[in-house]
Amino acid sequence: MKFIELNSLFRNAVILGIIIMSTQSCKKDPEVVPTLLKTSTAEINLGEIKTGVSSNFQLTSEGEGLVIYALSSNKDWLVISTPSGVVTDTSTISISVLLTAEDLQEGYNEAEISVSPTIDGVESEVQLIKVFGEFEKTMVKSDLDSKDLGVIKSSQNFNLSLSKLGSEDLSYVITTNANWLNFSKVEGELTSNESIEVTVNTDSLSYGLSEANITVQGLVNGEIWNEIIFPVKVFFDNTTSGVIEGHTLSKDETWSGEIILKGTVTVPLGLELLILPGTKITIESQSPGPQTSITAFGSLIANGSMEEIIEFVGVGNWKGIESYGGNIELSYAYINRAIYAVYISTLQDNATTSPTIHHLFFENGDLGISLSSRFEINVSHLSFKNVMSQNIQLNKVNKVNLSEIDFAEYRYGGTDMSFFTSDGVVVVKNSNFYEKDSAFQYDADLSKATNTSLKIQNSFNFKTAEGGNSNGNTTEITDAVDSKIEGIGCGFTDRY
Structure with missing residues (x-):
């Protein structure tokens, strides 16, 4: 009897185990949900784009995977607050506008934000958000x-x-x-x-x-x-003409037309006297009495032209033009009856440049032009007539280049070039010298010079150089020509 009961219990247990195993084998595994990154919107309307305009959108992670995002804009004007990061649940991204960006145009503007997710190390599909608005540039x-x-x-x-x-x-x-x-x-x-x-x-x-x-x-x-x-x-037309009394400039002046100068005019450092082409200046000063001059410590600019010669004609005690350290430009000018027609010194500390001197005609004076300079000087196209003492006087100079000079053919007496130099170099090219009336007239007088080198090149009739080979001085003549050189000098002596 007991055997039958045990056998029955065993049979029931086996049946129950089979049922349980059968039930377990029929049960399904739970479904795995993929991880996704979602954006809260596909477009953002900014409306009027101006200072302070901004907006935002959300990135939401759905699933158990690790979501990393990268954001970029195709326009410089659209600024993204957090261009990359990790989304654990929901992340809010702010955007703003860079109003000074070059690609922000007047009127309608549109940009795209590219949302690039990486999920569990695998790059996913890029999503786009359109951002737009209207911009009126202030x-x-x-x-x-x-x-x-x-x-x-x-x-x-x-x-x-x-x-x-x-x-x-x-x-x-x-x-x-x-x-x-x-x-x-x-x-x-x-x-x-x-x-x-x-x-x-x-x-x-x-x-x-x-x-x-x-x-x-x-x-x-x-x-x-x-x-x-x-x-x-x-x-600006600040030209002055007519009668000009002696004075010191208080501002820049410009002279033109017909001028009667009745006293010394001084140009202070920092100011400029400009004399326009064709200006005719008659210097009236009583003799005896103070000598009248144009004296420049500042700038003196008197550039005529072959068609419009500037004239300085003295009547009375006319000393001449003096420049002390300032910028001086003097060209295409006729200077008559001056005691010392042109005196130029650029030895002063305020001197910054060499003078510009060319195409001048000196007549009926005592001295033509006197030069002192710590710069190299280039002087050309000068003519002299009836200059009594010295046509050219060279004082303290380093180097002087003279070319196309037509020295006086007729004069009362004197010397073409007088030297008061030391350690200077003077080069004369393509120039005419003329026969002297007495033994006391020289083409060049170096008797008061020391260690000065005089070079005469391609010139006519240079003969006498007093002191030219003493006191350390040297005189060198090369390529002398046998006849008067035509077409040199100022080019307008026939008008006077």
Whole structure:
């Protein structure tokens, strides 16, 4: 009986085990959900693009995998706050606008954000978000694009009107590259329209055409948003003619036309006397009495032309033209009846350049031109007639190059070149010398010079060099020509 019961229990246990095993083998494994990265939107409308505009979107991770994202924009104006990172649940990404970016255009603008996920080390499909909006650039505008004031003889004013375009807070800055332009205001906040008074200050102008630029910059949040550059030009006519009394310049002067000079005129350092082509200056000074001169410590510019010779004609006690260290340019000029026609010294500390001397005609004076310089000097195309003492006087010089000089064929007496030099070099080329009337007249007098080298090249009729081979001096003549050289000198002696 017990055997039958045990057998029955065993059979039931086996059946139960089979049922359990069968049940377990029929049960399905749980479904694995893939990890995804989702964006909260496919497009973002920024509306009006201006200072402070921003927006955001969300990145959401769904699943158990590790999600790493990388964000990029195809436009410089679209700025992404967090361009890369890890998404554990939901990440909020902020975007803003760089208003000074070059690719931010007036009107409609559109950009794309590329969302590149990497899930469990595997790159996934890139998602795109479109971002768009309207941009009106805030800028300063002007009613002028250029200004031509024509010919003026005194200071002039004109107005520069500025206006604002756009909705941002706007400031402006005005600059110029000219010291003769002054402004009633050079910076400020611009809310609508503003008028700036511009003054052309003739105290800082020299004769002739002057050109400059005015630059207006519009700034938003301290950044330059736009820039306007427009030119200004003016012709300043400060010419003086008629009777001029002796005086010291207080500002730059320009002489033209017919002038009667009745006293010494002094040009201080830093100022300029400009004498225009064709100007005829008659120097009237009483003799006996103070000698009248044009004395320059500043700049003296007297450049005529072959068609318009500048004339300096003395009546009375006319000393001549003197320059001490300033810039001097003297050409195509006739100088008559001066005691010492031209005296130039550039030994002074303020001297910065060699003088410019050419095409001059000296007549009826005591001395033609006297030179002292620590620079090398080039002088050419001079003519002399009836100069009584010395045509050219060389004092303390380093090197002087003389060319195309036509020394006086007729004169009362004297020397063509007198030397008071030491350790100087003087080269004379392509020049004419003439027969002297007495034994006391010389082509060159080096008797008061020391260690001076005189070189005469390709010249006519050079014969006498007093002291030319003593006191360390040397005289060298090469390529002498047998006949008078034509076409040299100033080129206009036949007019006087």
